[in-house]
Amino acid sequence: MVKLGIIGAGRIGKVHAESITFNIKNAEVLSIADPFMSDEAAAWARSLGIKNVSKDYHDILNNPEIDGVLICSSTNTHADIAIEAIKAKKNVFCEKPISQDLAKIKEVMEALKGTDLKFQVGFNRRFDHNFEAVREAVKAGKIGDVHVVKITSRDPDAPSLDYVKVSGGIFLDMTIHDFDMVRYLSGSDVEEIYASGACLVNPAIAECGDIDTAVITMKLKNGALAVIDNSRKAAYGYDQRAEVFGSKGQVAVTNDAPSTAVISTESGVTGEKPLYFFLERYMASFSKEVSMFCDACEGKGEVPVDINDGLQPVLIAKAAKKSLDEGRPVKLSEIVF
Amino acid sequence: MVKLGIIGAGRIGKVHAESITFNIKNAEVLSIADPFMSDEAAAWARSLGIKNVSKDYHDILNNPEIDGVLICSSTNTHADIAIEAIKAKKNVFCEKPISQDLAKIKEVMEALKGTDLKFQVGFNRRFDHNFEAVREAVKAGKIGDVHVVKITSRDPDAPSLDYVKVSGGIFLDMTIHDFDMVRYLSGSDVEEIYASGACLVNPAIAECGDIDTAVITMKLKNGALAVIDNSRKAAYGYDQRAEVFGSKGQVAVTNDAPSTAVISTESGVTGEKPLYFFLERYMASFSKEVSMFCDACEGKGEVPVDINDGLQPVLIAKAAKKSLDEGRPVKLSEIVF
Amino acid sequence: MVKLGIIGAGRIGKVHAESITFNIKNAEVLSIADPFMSDEAAAWARSLGIKNVSKDYHDILNNPEIDGVLICSSTNTHADIAIEAIKAKKNVFCEKPISQDLAKIKEVMEALKGTDLKFQVGFNRRFDHNFEAVREAVKAGKIGDVHVVKITSRDPDAPSLDYVKVSGGIFLDMTIHDFDMVRYLSGSDVEEIYASGACLVNPAIAECGDIDTAVITMKLKNGALAVIDNSRKAAYGYDQRAEVFGSKGQVAVTNDAPSTAVISTESGVTGEKPLYFFLERYMASFSKEVSMFCDACEGKGEVPVDINDGLQPVLIAKAAKKSLDEGRPVKLSEIVF
Amino acid sequence: MVKLGIIGAGRIGKVHAESITFNIKNAEVLSIADPFMSDEAAAWARSLGIKNVSKDYHDILNNPEIDGVLICSSTNTHADIAIEAIKAKKNVFCEKPISQDLAKIKEVMEALKGTDLKFQVGFNRRFDHNFEAVREAVKAGKIGDVHVVKITSRDPDAPSLDYVKVSGGIFLDMTIHDFDMVRYLSGSDVEEIYASGACLVNPAIAECGDIDTAVITMKLKNGALAVIDNSRKAAYGYDQRAEVFGSKGQVAVTNDAPSTAVISTESGVTGEKPLYFFLERYMASFSKEVSMFCDACEGKGEVPVDINDGLQPVLIAKAAKKSLDEGRPVKLSEIVF
Secondary structure (H helix, E strand, O other): OEEEEEEOOOHHHHHHHHHHHHHOOOEEEEEEEOOOOOHHHHHHHHHOOOOEEEOOOHHHHOOOOOOEEEEOOOHHHHHHHHHHHHHOOOEEEEOOOOOOOHHHHHHHHHHHOOOOOOEEEOOHHHHOHHHHHHHHHHHOOOOOOEEEEEEEEEOOOOOOHHHHHHOOOHHHHHHHHHHHHHHHHHOOOEEEEEEEEEOOOOHHHHHOOOOOEEEEEEEEOOOOEEEEEEEOOOOOOOEEEEEEEEOOEEEEEOOOOOOOOEEEEOOEEEEOOOOOOHHHHHHHHHHHHHHHHHHHHOOOOOOOOOHHHHHHHHHHHHHHHHHHHHOOOEEHHHOOO | OEEEEEEOOOHHHHHHHHHHHHHOOOEEEEEEEOOOOOHHHHHHHHHOOOOEEEOOOHHHHOOOOOOEEEEOOOHHHHHHHHHHHHHOOOEEEEOOOOOOOHHHHHHHHHHHOOOOOOEEEOOHHHHOHHHHHHHHHHHOOOOOOEEEEEEEEEOOOOOOHHHHHHOOOHHHHHHHHHHHHHHHHHOOOEEEEEEEEEOOOOHHHHHOOOOOEEEEEEEEOOOOEEEEEEEOOOOOOOEEEEEEEEOOEEEEEOOOOOOOOEEEEOOEEEEOOOOOOHHHHHHHHHHHHHHHHHHHHOOOOOOOOOHHHHHHHHHHHHHHHHHHHHOOOEEHHHOOO | OEEEEEEOOOHHHHHHHHHHHHHOOOEEEEEEEOOOOOHHHHHHHHHOOOOEEEOOOHHHHOOOOOOEEEEOOOHHHHHHHHHHHHHOOOEEEEOOOOOOOHHHHHHHHHHHOOOOOOEEEOOHHHHOHHHHHHHHHHHOOOOOOEEEEEEEEEOOOOOOHHHHHHOOOHHHHHHHHHHHHHHHHHOOOEEEEEEEEEOOOOHHHHHOOOOOEEEEEEEEOOOOEEEEEEEOOOOOOOEEEEEEEEOOEEEEEOOOOOOOOEEEEOOEEEEOOOOOOHHHHHHHHHHHHHHHHHHHHOOOOOOOOOHHHHHHHHHHHHHHHHHHHHOOOEEHHHOOO | OEEEEEEOOOHHHHHHHHHHHHHOOOEEEEEEEOOOOOHHHHHHHHHOOOOEEEOOOHHHHOOOOOOEEEEOOOHHHHHHHHHHHHHOOOEEEEOOOOOOOHHHHHHHHHHHOOOOOOEEEOOHHHHOHHHHHHHHHHHOOOOOOEEEEEEEEEOOOOOOHHHHHHOOOHHHHHHHHHHHHHHHHHOOOEEEEEEEEEOOOOHHHHHOOOOOEEEEEEEEOOOOEEEEEEEOOOOOOOEEEEEEEEOOEEEEEOOOOOOOOEEEEOOEEEEOOOOOOHHHHHHHHHHHHHHHHHHHHOOOOOOOOOHHHHHHHHHHHHHHHHHHHHOOOEEHHHOOO
């Protein structure tokens, strides 16, 4: 049994705690810590059989029983906690992004160097059944050489302006998953990026210095092209699709819906809207990514999303922002790391 | 050039006249006759370049230039005109059904015996691109041996009660196409039939002694089973689907729509309704069936729907009616012919 | 917490034990019993935290802590164990069918009379997301009055001949789920049934006195018609579809697949096959049905599938067999109960 | 009756001649001219009832009976012939592009100025049933304000290298239809364009100084974003799709196929490939565009694609080429006209 501690008992920390308890057979959550741990949260944790509930994550890092920690705290604390965890000889599963600050990511990489600890980044969408099927088809050569990767990623509603202000911008907050997806599906790094954007959903987002609609083009190291289109708000819900086109054909995935029901009436032939948001659409992926982390902790294979996979989307997001600001394509090599 | 005469200038006569004129290169309409030929209809015929317009179909039968006639008159006249046409040495394309009266069909078969005239029956749906694709898949062995044939056939609206009264009943009027389709798709004759029906669309149809909803099960000579479901009124329009299931899999076709447009909004994901009715859905099939008739007239191959193909669905319809009336499965061999 | 005992540790008993442990928050499995309980099975049970593992189900019935039992033993023992459980004042969740013997079902009903115990039958497909969506649409009046119910139900492969021999025949073994589905989707009981069948998958099944392919027509008490088509083997996998057609339109559901991936190449446009079999397709439904049973045990609402819902499909299956044997439609009222 | 002359008897000239003859009731082709008119082509023309067959298009321009001409000659002759036709007081339907040379287009516009002649450009895809449905949905406000337009346009196979060399490059030859489609679907002009491209289908195309794969991003005057992805070769055939996303939802269209047939076997669930190429996919659109031209010639309404609609895609194509060459976004205003 892999013994885990969870740092951060917010939404995603809770998702991991429950999915480990109920779905992962070779792991258990020994401890959970959150500076704002409420009595309710503590009761919830105990109901899952978690023995140690604390307000101080050092209780986890200092516990010699713990094999690995899941860092689910707020983004700006990820890197520092990760470094502490590494020093405490813990395997680390870190929610994305490792940091919005490249220097911080570098520090984590430095800390990791020379250890044989596992370090995985929480790009959960790689473990979605649909995107996995695309990746499998590409890897199996079913579509030949990759020519064009296309990703549509739209949220069901824009976040609050308070959130927008601290989000780091759409590229670091939202598109970062899609940047990872381009790398995952194509099996290639990014060479150059051109971002165009607009504020069409809510003008107040522009006042926060951000955009809510984007089309981003990339040239990949393997010669292929990629394009992502984002919107902060699709009236019909969470739109998460991908296509990879190649020399022998195309593989495409579309949204999951609550059911396959189609109602035909005088008004048309109507199916269900996509599953509402990421908790509905990607729930199974959260179990799968942590399960693979646990396997790696037990020495079965490598982590499927390593620290470089955590770094690259941040580099791409930085290049995208630079491209948007300067109105020109930006090479990834221009981003100093 | 195959020189054709059209007997009957109603809806289907007009469809054939226009489709021959515009779409069939090796044929032309020389004459058209209708006892109720209006000035307007005559003008329309001339605008198509039809030279002879008459109120008397004998003008067509007596014209030595005419190679073949299309019998598009009212159903109760089909057989007698067909016999006259055969005697006049004309190839015959006869709209379905040849007759609702089996004795009359026998007379036509007798008249035809010993001649080398072509005689085709207007089961146009065999020439629909979708049903052709099903038949091709079955014939090519893609689904293996046929186990179950399923046909859904629903009209967009019930006909007038006046029409219902003279229609011969739903099986002879509407299901007859589906009976033909079962034979066409399965490549087998029918052995036994069980019909269940109800009057659910409009109770006045029951007062006419007819039903408007039916589910009909068949045992085929090749051992397979078949089922047809009919309704006189589908709120969403003309529903024309088929599936053939076999030892190696299934082939299925669904409806055609005016476009592939799908609109996703807060209310759902909505596509278009099926093409409204048979003129919209099956227009191309009318050209194709007559084109094959013309080819046969020119000695290129046999007619694709021969007089036995015209007879069988009438036999099946009679058996279906007997089954409905007597509340038991009826063997086709019980129908005296 | 509802305290449960599971009688029978075969495939379905294990499914329930795991789904209660991991997915049902207000219930726990206290005991499990199976006359053939292996050491492995006992170890598996303990790993789930089940305290009492026994070879004798009386240990469960005699345990005063137990609120309800799940009867997952072989079909021929369901009724007798159910009666014992009722006498022991346990709520009962009984796998389908209660019995293949109507007299036995009657005994269970007698035993239940006058108690306020909950008795639920395991027709899990009612809790499948797709079929629930159909039922919701029908109940909400979206398709108006029900005219025709259509169910396609095909297994991915025929069972062993040994199984076929003791299965009670296709109607009691396989179609019974579809009979329940007709009642569930239409909200109506069945009046009359006509069954046609054939042995097309494997001739050895005929030698066992059974069929492997069936088309079954029903007249419902509410005036609607229904049709089920079954096959013991669909080459492309588990085919589980339903349509309900009514005065205002149609609601239809199709299969679930492992992903939405579609690969387009020179050979065509290919999607995934359906989820392989019932464990893959219906897993979530097993949790949901037991969850509703537990709620009922706690006094929150009634059981969603009561003993009459367990009886009716057996009556229909008996009528179907009689229809097949006698080659005529059979009224449900002909089946003596 | 509108009396038409067709200049150029190549593939598209023939398509127009046949579609006018067979499908357009208020028009007839009086004359056809082609410098390389063969005996076969002349015979074909006469079989359609075209009276005047010539090697010199001046025979058409000089014929006072002719109301309008269709310019279907090679691209580099379009503009000069158009100017001659205008001077001869003929209405003009000009195949796309008017010219690859902006100065030539200007000359045509000058010639047209002050006349009341009709001038239509052959952007036929606007008359495709799918794209019309998208435009109708957008115009009807069903998706609210336009935020993102997405077009996928891939040919089934790359043209010959000889053709590539004289094609004017992918943007003027192939993408020009998609540039028009962006304007048509969005109802907006283009402000700025960024083109990324690669040569992935055939390296010999790069040696001709062209690309075969492109992703092109646009900012529209109405604030929306647009993206086109092109490939010269999709292994599965002609891929012609579009999506428009807006404040209230999305409308999307996909490809047409020869039939709706889906074959499910052990290998998967396989539908047909798209209709092979533009003659198959867009045939009906050729009739419709010329029909609207004829209506305009008769004074019923304006031409649906005017000379500015012919100019704009050429401007956009020039800007796209400049963007590709200079590796930066280019404003349409940078293109001197």
